[in-house]
Amino acid sequence: MIELIIVYCLVSDTKSCIEKRLQMEEFSSPMGCTMSGQQRAQEYLREHPSYMLKGWRCEVNMPKQTWLDDGGASG
Numbered sequence: 001m002i003e004l005i006i007v008y009c010l011v012s013d014t015k016s017c018i019e020k021r022l023q024m025e026e027f028s029s030p031m032g033c034t035m036s037g038q039q040r041a042q043e044y045l046r047e048h049p050s051y052m053l054k055g056w057r058c059e060v061n062m063p064k065q066t067w068l069d070d071g072g073a074s075g
Helices: 030-046
Strands: 002-010 013-023 051-060
Touching: 002 030, 013 030, 013 051, 030 051
Parallel strands: none
Antiparallel strands: 002 013, 002 051
């Protein structure tokens, strides 16, 4: 299974981010996802104007990842 993962944040609060996973049949290969991923991410965000795109990626059979923000603190 190939998924497009979009990470988007509220325009009014850029630290409030959400990861959205889209499974699309058109992504028959990782290359297909890579080729159309950014376009699909932009289309999704046009429908949700209070958010801005932070990043996107394609994954093949991978579990959900957690985005951590440590505020720049070092361990």
